[in-house]
Amino acid sequence: MDTKDLLGDESTPAYTPTSDERTLAILSHILCVVVGFLAPLIIYLIKKDESPYVRDHAKESLNFQITIFLACVILAITLVGILLIWVVGIINLVLVIIATIKTSENKMYKYPLNFRLIK
Numbered sequence: 666m667d668t669k670d671l672l673g674d675e676s677t678p679a680y681t682p683t684s685d686e687r688t689l690a691i692l693s694h695i696l697c698v699v700v701g702f703l704a705p706l707i708i709y710l711i712k713k714d715e716s717p718y719v720r721d722h723a724k725e726s727l728n729f730q731i732t733i734f735l736a737c738v739i740l741a742i743t744l745v746g747i748l749l750i751w752v753v754g755i756i757n758l759v760l761v762i763i764a765t766i767k768t769s770e771n772k773m774y775k776y777p778l779n780f781r782l783i784k
Contacts (some may be wrong), residue, residue: 702730
């Protein structure tokens with residue numbers, strides 16, 4: 666498995682986003698550290714019809730936060746898994762920071778190991 670696969674995948678968007686679009690896309694990633702899936706959900710619901718760039722970033726971030734939540738629930742069910750939840754938290758933090766950096770560089774970012782439930 667390549668390091669690139671472990672850290673996600675980036676691509677160039679179809680158009681150059683405006684400053685406001687980039688800011689909202691960045692917020693859809695970084696605010697997850699504070700409020701979890703609520704930030705990308707709200708941004709997605711408000712901007713999904715206005716900006717494909719913001720929609721795609723918010724959707725990707727929302728799907729990843731749902732994936733992280735499901736992983737934590739599965740780990741919490743097992744006694745040994747409770748000890749590993751902090752590992753999931755660190756992975757979440759690292760990947761959110763990477764996504765935020767890629768977004769600030771006007772790139773599309775895809776999280777690794779992400780269940781894309783929101784299409």
